[in-house]
Amino acid sequence: MSNVTVIYRGSSEPFKEDDWLLDWLDNDIPIGQQILTNEFTGPTPQLKSSARTLDEQMWLYANAYFDIYGHSLGSMNGQYALASSKYPERIRGAYLYQGPNIYSLLTKEQKLQADKLRDQVFNYVDFKDMIPIGYDLKGIGIIIPVNSKEDIGFVDRHMWGGYQYDSNGNLNVPEGKMIAIRTAQTKIFIKDQLNTLGKLAAKLKASGGGLSSSEEIFLDSQCVLAIANGVYQLVQQAIQDLSKEYDTQITEIEELWEDTLDIARNVGAHLNESERIDALSAGGCTKQTLVTQPIKDLKDKFSEIKSIGADYVSLVDQIKAGVQEQLAADQDLARQVGNL
Numbered sequence: 409m410s411n412v413t414v415i416y417r418g419s420s421e422p423f424k425e426d427d428w429l430l431d432w433l434d435n436d437i438p439i440g441q442q443i444l445t446n447e448f449t450g451p452t453p454q455l456k457s458s459a460r461t462l463d464e465q466m467w468l469y470a471n472a473y474f475d476i477y478g479h480s481l482g483s484m485n486g487q488y489a490l491a492s493s494k495y496p497e498r499i500r501g502a503y504l505y506q507g508p509n510i511y512s513l514l515t516k517e518q519k520l521q522a523d524k525l526r527d528q529v530f531n532y533v534d535f536k537d538m539i540p541i542g543y544d545l546k547g548i549g550i551i552i553p554v555n556s557k558e559d560i561g562f563v564d565r566h567m568w569g570g571y572q573y574d575s576n577g578n579l580n581v582p583e584g585k586m587i588a589i590r591t592a593q594t595k596i597f598i599k600d601q602l603n604t605l606g607k608l609a610a611k612l613k614a615s616g617g618g619l620s621s622s623e624e625i626f627l628d629s630q631c632v633l634a635i636a637n638g639v640y641q642l643v644q645q646a647i648q649d650l651s652k653e654y655d656t657q658i659t660e661i662e663e664l665w666e667d668t669l670d671i672a673r674n675v676g677a678h679l680n681e682s683e684r685i686d687a688l689s690a691g692g693c694t695k696q697t698l699v700t701q702p703i704k705d706l707k708d709k710f711s712e713i714k715s716i717g718a719d720y721v722s723l724v725d726q727i728k729a730g731v732q733e734q735l736a737a738d739q740d741l742a743r744q745v746g747n748l
Contacts, residue, residue, distance in 0.1 A: 410471070413476075414475070431481055462474070474500055486507075535553055554570065554580065654706060661698070
């Protein structure tokens with residue numbers, strides 16, 4: 409098994425399930441009090457159990473990488489487990505939702521571990537929800553505020569009811585956070601690829617006692633390709649974002665000219681259209697200066713950016729072609745890669 413997912417459930421609804429007292433009286437309320445007072449009196453039973461459970465599973469599946477999910481109390485359990493794990497190098501990523509921030513309650517060693525894992529932890533928070541407290545201080549992972557709906561009930565909001573998505577199914581978050589999210593996702597992608605290559609290298613060494621020159625060349629090129637593909641994804645997404653921004657600016661530039669003409673018509677109602685345009689031109693306001701030239705400058709810049717992106721695609725394609733040539737020339741290597 410190469411990947412394992414651990415999911416920590418949130419609290420049972422009060423008065424609804426048999427274990428709700430354990431969740432709320434033994435864990436939620438004591439943790440909340442400690443966060444609000446910033447006085448850590450020790451981990452609650454579930455925090456300790458969450459860390460123990462994660463380490464037990466990581467020991468059981470010793471060759472696997474782990475993804476962690478948690479909501480509400482489950483988010484706090486996930487935060488504590490990843491900060492306490494004996495095997496942090498095998499935590500692939502964590503995806504946490506609507507949980508209080510327990511960073512201030514960790515030990516110095518746990519905080520250091522949480523800091524090292526920051527770019528692998530995606531901590532989503534709807535700040536209109538009353539449950540996620542403590543985020544005025546430093547948190548665990550990338551704190552991602554959600555642009556949420558108004559006027560929904562407390563329970564619905566806490567259960568992801570305020571989350572909004574675009575037409576492509578992407579969560580609506582502040583644009584500035586998307587850069588951090590995409591960069592972190594790219595790091596995880598590259599790490600996955602390099603881990604796979606590490607397994608391949610171990611397999612090749614085991615089969616022949618060492619690596620041949622062709623195997624070394626292949627592995628090196630694959631490492632470069634993994635990194636190139638990761639950065640390529642960022643470049644492509646950046647171009648898409650810039651394309652949207654480009655279209656928006658073009659529209660705003662064209663609207664500016666129309667707005668300028670409308671103002672001139674109101675101010676110079678006694679003039680004909682040609683006279684108004686001449687008056688604007690005398691003041692330096694022409695369609696050339698306000699529309700034509702700015703649009704040309706934008707097109708030139710965007711074309712340059714797309715050209716850089718195209719060059720990067722070409723570089724990645726060249727690396728891929730080189731890898732395929734290496735496989736074609738070494739059938740035994742191709743067979744072992746195919747059997748990985």
